[in-house]
Amino acid sequence: MRIDVLTIFPRLFETVFSWGVISRAIEREIIFFRAIDIRDFTEDRHRTTDDYPFGGGSGLVMKAEPILKAVESLSDEGTKPYVIYASPQGKAFDNNKAQELSRLESIAFICGRYEGIDERVMNVVDEELSVGDFVLSGGEVPAMLMIEAISRFVPGVVGDMESVINDSFFSELLDHPHYTRPRELNGMKVPDELLSGNHEMIEIYRRIESLKRTMERRPDVFLKHDFDLTDKKALLALFKELKRDAE
Ligand code: SAM
Secondary structure (H helix, E strand, C coil), X not given: CEEEEEECCCCHHHHHCCCHHHXXXXXXXXXXXXXXXXXXXXXXXXXXXXXXXXXXXXXXXXXXXXXXHHHHHHHHCCCCCEEEXXXXXXXXXXXXXXXXXXXXXXXXXXXXXXXXXXXXXXXXXXXXXXXXXXXXCECHHHHHHHHHHHHCCCCCCCCCHHHHHCCCCCCCCXXXXXXXXXXXXXXXXXXXXXHCCCHHHHHHHHHHHHHHHHHHHCHHHHHHCXXXXXXXXXXXXXXXXXXHHHC
């Protein structure tokens, strides 16, 4: 998969993508990543990428021409990328969107700065995506965040695909709690079920914990969940547990 980011701060990506899962995916050529400097597509001496807004008002606006030229240069290379503008006004980015985008051959992110980008760039944008209902100073951190989430779904990026499948939201539930050694720490014990060696008991225990967490923390997600047989068994066990506690 090819991922390009159009930014005026390409070096921001050097550190973040030099570590962990992403850096290994780049090294192993599963992901082809480039941070492209929008300034390379300017034509003036000062490499200007912003200007004052028509109509007045505060702040600067990113100029359309360098961004349009940068996008055009990507199409000239062969495959036309799916162009995403990181924007607080976009549709909410989530796990389903990450999985959907991971199936594409080539995607490109445009990172805005200042008041945003000249509206005419929207003619080459396929989708605007927001990482939350808050405003950041630039699209670089949102792009990094989306790239991390998308690449986890690209086969081969995460060594064990099962861990992706078990993550929060994949099954529309939050992930269960995790423990590792030691078995006891300052009087805090690992739940007996996880030490039982009984796989069915472990599966039910984990599902109960996922259901409980989702109910408590994200009732909106819980209400949309499609309950399977393991969920039903887990809910039954949970009701029994609650009844026992009440008695
Ligand atoms: N004036 C814009 C508005 O109110 O919608 C905000 C511009 S913001 C200061 C500068 C850039 O940061 C945006 O062009 C966008 O690329 C990025 N950005 C800020 N918040 C974001 C968010 N929640 N999701 C995605 N991108 C965001």
